[in-house]
Amino acid sequence: MTLLVIGGSGFLGREVARQAGRSVTTHFRAGGPGRRLDVRDRAAVLRLVEELRPDVVVNTAYVQADWVTTAEGAMHVAAAAAATGARLVHVSTDLVFSGRDVTYDETSVPDPVTPYGAAKAAAETAIKGLxxxxxxxxxxxxxxxxxSGHEKFVHALAAGTASGGLYTDTVRCPVHVTDLAAALLELAGSTYAGIAHVAGADALSRHELGMLIARRDGLDEAALPTARQGSGPLDVRLDGTRTQARLRTRLRGAREFLAR
Structure with missing residues (x-):
C-alpha cells in the first residue's frame, strides 16, 4: 500500500509518515525534506496525485485561521482522490460540534460555532459528496x-515564560499521537467508509490535562495558572465506542499515557 500524506510537516503528519515507513511519500506546504504542496491550489493538488498515483491519501493539513486551506484545500484533496481512485482518510476535529449536547457519537450532526469548526464541517460535507x-x-x-503544542505550553507556563492559563471549563478527550496515527493507518488499510471518532478514552479539562503533564514531567503544579474560556465549544466529548470496536489499535486515555 503506497501512502501520500498531505500535511506531512505537521505534528500528526510526521507521525503517520514515521509509522508508515518506506511506503509513504510526505509532502509539505512549506519546509521539511519532502515536496512542497499548497493545498489551496486545486490544479497543483491534482497534478501531484495524478503523478504519484498513491493507493491512499491521508490528509492531515489545516490552518486553523484559514478557511481556504482548511475547507477548500480539503475539497481539492478529495477531488484529486476521486479523480485517481485513491482511498481517502481525512482528519477532522471535535470542534465541528458546539458542545451543547456534550457527548457526540459518529451519527451526530455537526453544529459548529467557531470559524475553524465551520471550515472543518464544510470539508466533511465536500468529502462526503466527492x-x-x-x-x-x-x-x-x-x-x-x-x-505537542499543549505540552510545550504547559512547560512555558510552569517556567513563567508564557502568559495566560489553563482552562478549567473546557473539556476534551485527548489522544496520543502514536495511537492516532496507528488508528489512521489501520483505517486506511480497511474497507470502512464514513465517520470515525478517534479520540482518547478520558474526558479532561485543559487544566486537568496540564496537571497530568506537570506530574509526569516533574513540574511545579502550583505554578500553573487557571483561566476560563467562557464561551464557544466548552464541553465536547467524542464517543468513539463504535470506532474502537473496529480497531485493533487501542486508543488510550490521557490518564494512562501521561502516567509517570
Missing part, C-alpha cells in the same frame, strides 16, 4: 511525549 468511500476521522487534542 468520495463516497472516504473515512472522515474526527479527533481531539493531540499529545505526545513532550513535543
Amino acid at each position: 468520495v463516497a468511500d472516504a473515512v472522515v476521522a474526527r479527533t481531539s487534542l493531540i499529545l505526545g511525549d513532550g513535543d
Whole structure:
C-alpha cells in the first residue's frame, strides 16, 4: 500500500509518515525534506496525485485561521482522490460540534460555532459528496511525549515564560499521537467508509490535562495558572465506542499515557 500524506510537516503528519515507513511519500506546504504542496491550489493538488498515483491519501493539513486551506484545500484533496481512485482518510476535529449536547457519537450532526469548526464541517460535507468511500476521522487534542503544542505550553507556563492559563471549563478527550496515527493507518488499510471518532478514552479539562503533564514531567503544579474560556465549544466529548470496536489499535486515555 503506497501512502501520500498531505500535511506531512505537521505534528500528526510526521507521525503517520514515521509509522508508515518506506511506503509513504510526505509532502509539505512549506519546509521539511519532502515536496512542497499548497493545498489551496486545486490544479497543483491534482497534478501531484495524478503523478504519484498513491493507493491512499491521508490528509492531515489545516490552518486553523484559514478557511481556504482548511475547507477548500480539503475539497481539492478529495477531488484529486476521486479523480485517481485513491482511498481517502481525512482528519477532522471535535470542534465541528458546539458542545451543547456534550457527548457526540459518529451519527451526530455537526453544529459548529467557531470559524475553524465551520471550515472543518464544510470539508466533511465536500468529502462526503466527492468520495463516497472516504473515512472522515474526527479527533481531539493531540499529545505526545513532550513535543505537542499543549505540552510545550504547559512547560512555558510552569517556567513563567508564557502568559495566560489553563482552562478549567473546557473539556476534551485527548489522544496520543502514536495511537492516532496507528488508528489512521489501520483505517486506511480497511474497507470502512464514513465517520470515525478517534479520540482518547478520558474526558479532561485543559487544566486537568496540564496537571497530568506537570506530574509526569516533574513540574511545579502550583505554578500553573487557571483561566476560563467562557464561551464557544466548552464541553465536547467524542464517543468513539463504535470506532474502537473496529480497531485493533487501542486508543488510550490521557490518564494512562501521561502516567509517570
